[in-house]
Amino acid sequence: MNTQEVISQFNQYVIGNYGRLPRVITRxxxxxxxxxxxxxxxxxxxxxxxxxxxxxxxxxxxxIRRQAGELLHIDNTFYTIQQxxxxxxxxxxAFGGKSFFCNSGAEANEAALKLARKYNVGKKRYKxxxxxxxxxxxxxxxxxxxxxxxxxxxxxxxxxxxxxxxxNDIDALTQVFSDEVCGVLIEPIQGEGGVRxxxxxxxQTIRDLCDESGALxxxxxxxxxxxxxxxxxxxxHYEVVPDIITLAKTLGGGVAIGAMVAKPEIASxxxxxxxxxxxxxxxxxxxxxxxxxxAIESEKLIDNAVRMGQYATEKLNALKQKFPIxxxxxxxxxxxxxxxxxxxxxxxxxxxxxxxxxxxxxxxxLRFMPSxxxxxxxxxxxxxxxxxxxxTEG
Ligand SMILES: Cc1ncc(COP(=O)(O)O)c(C=O)c1O
Numbered sequence: 001m002n003t004q005e006v007i008s009q010f011n012q013y014v015i016g017n018y019g020r021l022p023r024v025i026t027r028x029x030x031x032x033x034x035x036x037x038x039x040x041x042x043x044x045x046x047x048x049x050x051x052x053x054x055x056x057x058x059x060x061x062x063x064i065r066r067q068a069g070e071l072l073h074i075d076n077t078f079y080t081i082q083q084x085x086x087x088x089x090x091x092x093x094a095f096g097g098k099s100f101f102c103n104s105g106a107e108a109n110e111a112a113l114k115l116a117r118k119y120n121v122g123k124k125r126y127k128x129x130x131x132x133x134x135x136x137x138x139x140x141x142x143x144x145x146x147x148x149x150x151x152x153x154x155x156x157x158x159x160x161x162x163x164x165x166x167x168n169d170i171d172a173l174t175q176v177f178s179d180e181v182c183g184v185l186i187e188p189i190q191g192e193g194g195v196r197x198x199x200x201x202x203x204q205t206i207r208d209l210c211d212e213s214g215a216l217x218x219x220x221x222x223x224x225x226x227x228x229x230x231x232x233x234x235x236x237h238y239e240v241v242p243d244i245i246t247l248a249k250t251l252g253g254g255v256a257i258g259a260m261v262a263k264p265e266i267a268s269x270x271x272x273x274x275x276x277x278x279x280x281x282x283x284x285x286x287x288x289x290x291x292x293x294x295a296i297e298s299e300k301l302i303d304n305a306v307r308m309g310q311y312a313t314e315k316l317n318a319l320k321q322k323f324p325i326x327x328x329x330x331x332x333x334x335x336x337x338x339x340x341x342x343x344x345x346x347x348x349x350x351x352x353x354x355x356x357x358x359x360x361x362x363x364x365x366l367r368f369m370p371s372x373x374x375x376x377x378x379x380x381x382x383x384x385x386x387x388x389x390x391x392t393e394g
Contacts, residue, residue, distance in 0.1 A: 003036050021352060028055025031371055031378050033357065041352065044370045044382050045359040049191070049223050052250030053295050054371040060253040063291035064284060073282045082286035089293050090261050093232045095241050097261035100270065101281030105222035105248035106137025108258035109185065111275060112244045113141050115262060116183035116216045119269040125182035125215060131167040133193030133362075136185065136220055145185055148193075167193070168202045177209045183216040184209070188234030191223035194365040195330045195337025200238050207240040216243040216266065222258075223335070226250035227296050227372055230306040230333035237332065250372075253292030257285040301372035308374050309333040315383045316368070323390045334374065338366040347389055356385040 001009075006024045024036040031054055033041040046055060053060070067082070074080060087099040100111050117126060128145060130136070136145040140159055143151050147164035165172040167190060184206050190196040210217045219242040224234030228250065235242055243266055248258035258280075279285075296302060313329060316338060320326040328339040340347070344360035351358055359367040370378070 001036075006036065021349075023352070030054045030056075031374055039355065041355055041357050042378060042382055042385070043357045044368055045357055046369075046371050047249075047254065048359070049228070049249045049369055050252070051254050052226055052228055052371055053253055053292055053299075053301060054373040055254065057253055057292070057295055057373070059291045059295040059298075060255070060288050063287045064255065067284050067287035071283050073279070073284065075278065076276065076281065080281075080283045080286070082283040082290065083281040086281075086286045086289050086293075089290065090247075090259060093293075094245055094261045095263060097245070098264050098267040099281075100260045100262070100267070100275065100277075101286070102258040102260070102277040103256045103279050103285075104137070104258045105220075105246065106139045106142040106258075107277065107280075108222065108246035108248055108260045109136045109142045109145060109220060110139055111260040112185065112218045112246050112262075113145065113183065114275055115244065115260065115266065115270055116218065118274060119216065119266050120182040120214075121269075123182075123214070124180055125213075127161050127163060127178070127181045129163050129165060129173065129176060129181055129184045131186055131190070132164055133167055133190055133196070134185075134187060134220075135190070135192035136187075137222075167196060168199050170202055170205045173202075173205060174209070177213070177215075179213055181209075181213065181215045183218050185218040185220060187220045187222075187224065188238070189224050189229065189332060189335055191335070191367075192361050194339065194362045195335060195367060197330065197332065198238075203235070203238050203240045207242075210243070218242060218244040218246070221245045222248045226292070227302040227305055228334050228369070229331075230302060230309060232302065234332075250292065252285055252289050253295070255285050255288035257281075257289050296372065299373070304374070305333040305372045308370075308372075308376065308379060309336065311376055312336060312368065312370075312379045312383075315379060319383065319387055319390065322387075323393075325390065325393060334370055334372060336368040337361075338368060340364045340366065342393065347386075347393060350389040350392065351385055354385045354389065356382050358382075358386070 003024050027034040033043050130145045132147045136142045144158040221233050225247045244262045325341050327341050330337045344366050348360045
C-alpha cells in the first residue's frame with residue numbers, strides 16, 4: 001500500500017476524531033521516525049510524550065520480547081511478580097506511595113478522583129477544584145476536570161461537583177476553597193495549556209489548604225512524570241509532597257500503562273470491589289515499564305534531560321534574539337514551550353516537511369519535547385530546521 005491508499009482506508013474505516021498529519025509512520029528508532037515514503041523525521045514530540053526514552057528503546061524491546069514469551073496477560077484475580085516490582089520502584093521514587101495500575105492518563109485521573117471521593121465518604125467533602133487551561137484526559141470525569149470550554153462543547157451535562165480557577169491565582173483558589181472540597185487536581189507544569197509552571201507559592205497554598213481541611217492534593221504528572229523535567233516527578237522541584245500523583249505516557253516507554261500513586265493511608269480506601277481495570281497492571285505493560293525505569297537509571301537519562309534542556313534553552317534563546325515572533329520561552333528540563341506572537345500551525349507543518357516533528361498547542365505555543373535520550377547534535381539539527389522555517393515566517 002502507498003501513503004494515499006492508507007489514508008483512503010482510514011477515511012473509509014476509521015472514525016475521524018483526530019487531525020492527522022499526512023504521513024504513514026512505519027518505524028521508529030531512537031529519536032527518529034521513518035515513513036512509508038522513505039522519509040526520516042527527527043522526532044521532537046515523540047508519541048505526545050509517550051516515547052520519552054526514544055522509540056523502541058532496546059531495553060524496553062528486549063523486556064517485552066522476554067515477557068511475551070512467558071505471560072502476556074493475567075487478570076488481577078492473581079498476583080504477578082512484575083506488578084509488585086513496578087509498584088515498589090514507583091514507591092521508592094514517590095513518597096512511599098502505593099500504586100493502582102490502569103492503561104492511560106485519563107484512567108489514572110479517574111482513579112484519583114474516585115479515590116478522593118471514596119476517602120471522603122461520610123464527610124461533606126465532594127467537590128474538586130481544577131485549573132483553567134488544564135488538561136486531564138477525555139473520559140467524562142477527566143474531561144470535566146479539564147477546564148477548557150473547547151473540550152466540553154457537545155458533551156453537556158458534565159459531571160457535577162467541579163469548580164475551575166485561574167491557574168497560579170492564589171486569591172481565586174482561596175476564595176473558592178471550602179470545607180466541601182475533597183480534592184484539588186493540578187498539573188505541576190501545564191502541558192497542553194501551554195507549558196506553564198505552577199509557582200512554588202501556588203503549590204504551597206494548595207498543600208496548606210488541603211492540610212487544614214482534609215482535602216487531597218492530587219498532581220497530574222502524566223506529562224511531567226518519569227524524568228522529563230529533570231526530576232523523576234514535577235513536584236520534586238517544589239517543597240511540597242502531594243497526596244496522589246497520576247502517571248502514564250513515558251511510564252511504559254511506548255506501551256500503554258497508567259498509574260495512580262497514593263499515600264498508603266489514603267490508598268487504603270480502595271478495598272476490593274471499589275475500583276478496577278481488566279488490563280491494568282498486566283505483566284507485559286509492567287515489564288516494559290520496569291525496563292523503562294531501569295533504562296532511565298542506567299543511562300542517567302534524567303541528568304541528560306537537565307543538561308540537554310539547558311543546551312536547548314540556550315540555543316532557543318539565541319533564536320529568540322533573532323526572531324521577534326518568539327515572545328517567550330518556558331519550561332523545565334526537556335519540557336519546553338516556545339510562545340509565538342503568531343499562530344504556529346504553518347510553522348510545524350513546514351518543520352515536518354524539512355524533517356522535524358514538533359507540536360503546537362493553544363494555537364501559538366510550540367512544544368519542543370524530545371526524548372530524554374536526545375543528544376546535542378540532534379538539538380543542533382532541530383534548531384537549524386526551526387530557524388530555517390522561522391526565516392520564512394519573518
Ligand atoms: C497532563 C495530562 N493528563 C492527562 C492526559 C490524558 O492522558 P491519556 O491520553 O493517556 O488518557 C494527558 C494527555 O495528553 C496529559 O497531558
